[in-house]
Amino acid sequence: MASSYSQDWRAVCDKFRDAQTLSDVESRKDPENDPFRSKYKARDLLKEIRTVLKNLDIGEAENDDNDAECQTEEPVDGGSGEASSRRCLGDSDAGIRAAKLGVIEYLLGVNHVETEELSAGEEHLMNCVKLLDRMTITQENVSLNIQARNQLGILWAGRDEIETAQGFLQVAELTYMRYMKEDGHPPMDLTEFFVGEEDQLPQQERTKRFEMAYTHTMYYLAQVYKNLELFERAGKYCHSTLQRQLEFNQFVPLEWAINAATLSQYYITKSRYMEGRHCLAAASVIAGMAAQETEEECETREQKTGEIARCWIKYCLNLLQDGKKLLEDNTGELDVDRQVELRRARQKEQEELEKQRKSTVLFSSTSTDTSNSICELEDKVSCLFPLDYEEARSVFLMGQTYVAEAKEYFKMDGHVTDHIEITQDHSALFKVLAFFEEDLERRCKMHKRRVDMLEPICKELNPQYYLLVCRQLQFELAETYYELMDLKLALADRQDDLDAHTVKKFNTLCSASMRFYEAFLDSARNPEGKWPAKLEEEILRPALVAKFRVARLQSKLISASPTVQLDNLGRSLESYRFVVQYCEENPEAKAVVETELELSEEMVNLLPMKMNRIRAKMAAK
Incomplete structure (x- = not known):
């Protein structure tokens, strides 16, 4: 050269x-x-x-x-x-x-x-x-x-x-x-x-x-x-x-924002909420920089903003659920002693968190305004596990805000599955908030909100096209009514005598729960309406749990008529026997429903004796 x-x-x-x-x-x-x-x-x-x-x-x-x-x-x-x-x-x-x-x-x-x-x-x-x-x-x-x-x-x-x-x-x-x-x-x-x-x-x-x-x-x-x-x-x-x-x-703002929001989900799975929150705050701020001059750009930004909002929902939901796990006893209720212990340790926890924040590599920008905006958004929601109702409510409200934001793009018309998943997360937010609520009546109202948001969707969906989603909604609605029934039972125990209105309300909740459990179970039947000899693995535990709870609900129904009582107990016994018989014919199922099987075996022995006592009273009259 x-x-x-x-x-x-x-x-x-x-x-x-x-x-x-x-x-x-x-x-x-x-x-x-x-x-x-x-x-x-x-x-x-x-x-x-x-x-x-x-x-x-x-x-x-x-x-x-x-x-x-x-x-x-x-x-x-x-x-x-x-x-x-x-x-x-x-x-x-x-x-x-x-x-x-x-x-x-x-x-x-x-x-x-x-x-x-x-x-x-x-x-x-x-x-x-x-x-x-x-x-x-x-x-x-x-x-x-x-x-x-x-x-x-x-x-x-x-x-x-x-x-x-x-x-x-x-x-x-x-x-x-x-x-x-x-x-x-x-x-x-x-x-x-x-x-x-x-x-x-x-x-x-x-x-x-x-x-x-x-x-x-x-x-x-x-x-x-x-x-x-x-x-x-x-x-x-x-x-x-x-x-x-x-x-x-x-970087391209929306692309960067989605990657940051996705990374937040990894941190959340590791219970590293400080890093997860930081990623989400940065994602929201950077997404706001995206151009939206054309109709296509506006549409893209709305979609990505909705996706980031969904990540925020997961952040709030997981933070609440992890906090619940820390505080619940072996019956699933609030452990007050544990709550007091964690409150005492809160100041030290905050000090450690501040040290961790200083040592963690956080996103920095050449723009001071951008960095300040990220910090301001972080300050709107805690990254510490909630220890009481007020702390939980603060996280819940943040999550609920992002539910509304996500639904602005993911509407039922055009984004059916996404819209339903967001609604299910909203329901889950109410469910975990109810754990922190001490007032049983207010708990009932929270679960009622869950029913009100899920039941219309469940009725609207065609199982032929949305079988999996229908099953999820049916099971969740059955569980929600089941929790409402337990709460009403706890409230009823405080009364000396149950009035007709309370009895009717209690029975209505039991029946509603059974209706959705039965709808869930029916989805497992073949086109001829018969049960398969062997349940699919993904539906095995839910189906047996549903049968077990139907059995319990049938035995809980209140009636002044001995004949109706016998009829209810007979149906209950039939459902308990189904669980026991299925596990005998399919031994691998025993480990999946160990607790439910043990209780079912016990009830198979006890219910006939209870039914005989009712018959004896009827004969004596």
Whole structure:
């Protein structure tokens, strides 16, 4: 390469620029019946450049073999970016020539991958890596090193060869870390090998592109670790990716927001509510930056905002449920002693949380307003487990706010399943709030709210098309009425005599619960209305629990008539026997309903004696 300004070299640079334009710009205009037309034209130009580079390399190799050996052992130029730029334009340096050829092999590899020719793409990318492996890491080749391995990581991940992908990406990560430790100057971008000196990139732009390449490495590693089920590591890399995107202002607001909201769900599963809340607050704030000038943009923003709202609902619901688990005794009621103990430890817990917050890597933005907005949103909801009704109610109200926000997009008309899932979460929020409520009458009202929101949907759905959803709603409604029945029973125990209204209300609740349990059980029958010899695994426990509770409800019905009492107890006995008989015929079911089976066996022995006593009284009259 005699001179960077020679006519031949300018022709090469022109071809390179044309190839880039074809690949990045013109390809977007290609017709559907010829989608890769511009990519193929770009490929032809890249092949021509490769031929020129190889011919030049052969002509000059004899003159500088010794010099090339020297350059492969030491970094080419550890100084300024300006010096590096001059050297890439035509110096007879073997390392620079190899890097130029590596860039073309890399771009040919990407071109083949983009045109769905993966084997050819892999070959070119490996040619690039082999060229680079003969050289030390320098300002001229470090970015190419990372990007080539990123592409190989993506390619192998697409083939489900996750460990192979991991190997390439980890080398990319180590390459970046080593370079930043040993050099750290803004390295050359791939495009700079084929432009004139006047078109070299400023150092700020070099840094931006280099850091973006490494951010991609982090992102791909997050996906790899997720596929390897190394979720802790995947979460760490995902968090780092999001942080780097904010730091270098390399993000699309809605895409970033959804990724942050998704990461929050991982933290929630680990009961790391401080981090989960932070991710959600950042997601909500960043989503607010998204453009919404066109109708399509408005629609997209509404959808993503709805999705983030659903993540907030899960945050509030899980925080309440985990708090409930801490406070409940072995009967599922509030353990007051445990509550007092946790209250005493609350101050220390808050101090530890503050220390944890300072040591945790939180998202930072160059915008002070953005950071302040994130903090303000975080302050609206606690990340500590609620210990009493007031604390629980605060979390509940936040969750309920996001229920309303999510339903603005996920309406019943057009988003049936999503709308129902949100409504089920709303019901679950009421259910867990009721645990913290000491007043039994107010508890009843909360469960009644659950019935009011779920029952109309259940009646409206066609089981033929929404069988699974119908089953979920039927079982939940049955459970809700069951809880209402238990609460009314507890209230009735406080009275000396039950009046007719109380008895009627109690029986109505029992009947409603049984009706939904029976509807759930009927869904398991075959088209002829018969029970299968063996229940499907996913419905085994719910079905046997439903039968057990139907048995209990039938025996709880209140009647002044001995004949009706006998009839109710007889049906109860039949349901208890069903549970016992099924477990005898299918021994593997015993472990699934161990408690219910034990009680059913007991009732199978006790109920006949109770029925005989009623008959004896009837005969005595």
